[in-house]
Amino acid sequence: MKRKSWRWKKLAAILSVVLVVVITSCQAISGFDVNKALVEAMVAKSMEGKGEYTLSLVLDEKAQIDPSRLAMLKLFETVKVKLDSIKMESTAKLSMKGSALIAKYNIPFEAALNEEQMVLKIEGAKKPLVFDLAEAKGDAAAAQEMPPFYTELQKKLSDGELTSSMMAYLVKQLPNPSKLSVDNVIETINGESVSLHKLHGEITGKELIPLAKAFVKNALKDDESLKELIGQLYDALYPLLSAELEKAITAPKEEELLFDDADLDFDEAYPGIVNPFSQLKTAMDPILNGLKAVLDDREIAIEVIHTEVKQVFVILLVALESLGAKEQKSWEAAFNENSYFKTDLYFDNRFKLRKSNSVIQIAPQMEDSNGLTAIRIEASTENWNVNEKVQADSIPLTGGGMTFTRETQPTDFLQNLDPKSDVYQLFRKDLGIAKVSFPLYIGAGLYIPGVGMPYIENGVTMVPTRFISERLHAKIEWDPATQNIKVLDTLSSRTIVLHAGNKVALVDGKSVEMEQEVVVRDDTSYVPLSFIVTQLGGRTEWNDEMRAIQITRE
Secondary structure (H helix, E strand, O other), rough: HHHHHHHHHHHHHHHHHHHHHHHHHHOOOOOOOOOHHHHHHHHHOOEEEEEEEEEEEEOOOOOOOHHHHHHHHHHEEHHHEEEEEEEEEEEEEEEEEEEEEEOOOEEEEEEEEEEEEEEEEEEEOOEEEEEHHHHHHHHHHHOOOOOOHHHHHHHOOOOOOHHHHHHHHHHOOOOOOOOOEEEEEEEEEOOEEEEEEEEEEEEEEHHHHHHHHHHHHHHOHHHHHHHHHHHHHHHHHHHHHHHHHHHHHHOOOHHHHOOOOOOHHHHHHOOOOOOOHHHHHHHHHHHHHHHHHHHOHHHHHHHHHHHHHHHHHHHHHHHHOOOOOHHHHHHHHHHHOOOOOEEEEEEEOOOOEEEEEEEEEEEOOOOOOOOEEEEEEEEEEEEEEOOOOOOOOOOOOOOOEEEEEEOOHHHHHHHOOOOHHHHHHHHHHHHOOOEEEEEEEEOOOOOOOOOOOOOEEEEEEEEHHHHHHHHEEEEEEEEEEOOEEEEEEEOOOOOOEEEEOOEEEEEOEEEEEOOOOOEEEEEEEEEEHHHHHHHHEEEEEEEOOEEEEEEEEE
């Protein structure tokens, strides 16, 4: 099943690229500069608008699939996200208000995003959800030990002018799909009648390979545009790249860095061993100096990069032209006439995208559908105040918020939700994000000192209290003064108090007798398995195939 799921993900990823290809694969039509309009649309910096997005799954009712997968497919058979308000202040700051309709659930929400954080306010949540983007970026950078050079490089590459230049180059190389037209129409946008240029385009899966070949051939022919783009990138990145190369050339030898705080050098530390650091430095210095010399000469650098890029295009073209019968058949099965992308894009006289209606369908012809024959995505948008001054809304956190971190557990998220709300029912009941199911191996059932494994005593399975509680999403507290063990269930808000040597437990203040007393052995407390699992809302059953006790909590 994993392989089938991967296949669907791969098809979706490939066809999503088609959206970019189709939108950007247009030359001038009926006197309308399509290229300029599309580039302007892709680099819009601000706008207000609204939109509606629908995901539809076409199910194969005859397929014999796992009931849990079928239930999940039916849950997401139709998903609709309606955005009543979109305010994009900049490419890094925006807000939106709307609702998500999933099966029988209607979940209104608000979202606000900036460079530091994303705040999500959901109906049914006690506090807004906060995702610290700055911390996430910092963690990623720290984990990868990201040098400042790469951070600066990312900033340079995300520059608006460079982005526009790169998009313009791609647009110029891509050919027109077979169905492409431009008409003049009048549409209502935000209650106002507007004269617009309607660009209509269609493409099927069968056209992808021919379009890809045409793109590569166009790119190979257009040396002037490629060199112009490389020149712009060179002018923007040269100071950064040159400084980094200079730093590498003048950097101290590795052994000098390693032994900086010591009175030893490599030869003293490892006598009789050839110094690999010195050899590496000696080998790399001429290469780095050669690269620096090439980079410092703008004309030569552009020519070298241009040659390398063209070699990549040649390799792509050869790969596309040499598709064998087997690969061609697999491609045609995945991308056929039933897989398509259709779009209507509406531009005003200033080349601003004001409205869009698009649909993309992925319908591969596979022998085993795994319950799903097609995925269909529809999107419609209206935009106004494009590239004008727009102020995004903010979501106040005066009452605090729930910040998501790597340590955040599904139960923490559910605790922040009203159990009667649609969002709680969706995540707890239908998606089962808090569900746990695992086997508990007993072995011979004997107690093994110091190991902390379950054992059987007088016919009762005893299990370490902390282990079983935490596996079932409960928290545990130990009071050495009273010898009490407190188990706090975060999902049901139930409190269980256990006392070493006592068969009676307090469950929300009420006495409940267990099959056997709580035992402390080798500094580990043990509690009757069936009692603690039942009180935490779980169940136990014997798994004969695994020869273990299966523990499940929904």
